[in-house]
Amino acid sequence: MVERGSSQLTDRSRRTASPPLNSSVRAHQTMTVTELPRPKRLWVAAIMNILVAAISVAAVAFLLLSSNPNIPESMRPGLSTTLLALGTAGLLIVASVLALLRLQFARWLMLAAALIFFGILGFQSLALLVSSGASLPAEAAPKLWANVIRNTLEIAINAWALLSAKTGSFFRGSRPNQSFKADGSAAA
Numbered sequence: 001m002v003e004r005g006s007s008q009l010t011d012r013s014r015r016t017a018s019p020p021l022n023s024s025v026r027a028h029q030t031m032t033v034t035e036l037p038r039p040k041r042l043w044v045a046a047i048m049n050i051l052v053a054a055i056s057v058a059a060v061a062f063l064l065l066s067s068n069p070n071i072p073e074s075m076r077p078g079l080s081t082t083l084l085a086l087g088t089a090g091l092l093i094v095a096s097v098l099a100l101l102r103l104q105f106a107r108w109l110m111l112a113a114a115l116i117f118f119g120i121l122g123f124q125s126l127a128l129l130v131s132s133g134a135s136l137p138a139e140a141a142p143k144l145w146a147n148v149i150r151n152t153l154e155i156a157i158n159a160w161a162l163l164s165a166k167t168g169s170f171f172r173g174s175r176p177n178q179s180f181k182a183d184g185s186a187a188a
Contacts, residue, residue, distance in 0.1 A: 114154065119155065
């Protein structure tokens with residue numbers, strides 16, 4: 001009986017000592033991730049994408065809706081060209097906005113949209129340069145080369161902004177209220 005009483009006393013003293021320990025562990029179990037600011041490079045790439053895509057949408061709309069007789073019918077885009085131009089520009093705008101809003105998949109969507117949008121524009125200019133050869137007017141060649149270089153730089157800016165370590169940690173920290181368990185059961 002004495003042993004039992006002493007074991008109860010020992011258990012009781014352990015229980016009274018454990019609540020402060022448990023409360024301190026509980027206090028550290030739920031931890032919020034500090035919210036990282038958007039990297040400046042992400043702002044630069046996203047704003048560039050939005051502006052360039054908006055200019056593209058405005059140009060297509062102007063060519064479709066203009067009643068200017070100086071615009072020949074051959075310059076007006078057809079249905080498939082209009083859908084492709086508006087679709088890729090719209091995708092680039094939406095993906096850039098979603099990336100600024102810090103959605104996980106938007107980083108890769110923005111990169112893919114930039115590759116598609118700027119890649120098509122650069123490829124068109126390069127194909128025209130290669131296919132026209134000597135029949136291309138002398139003043140057109142430098143402009144087409146400038147387009148190829150500019151579109152390549154725009155792809156490079158997007159890759160630099162979206163594949164950097166800073167941007168990666170920004171997107172990894174996108175769950176600011178994710179709980180952290182001290183025993184590691186919620187570790188991802």
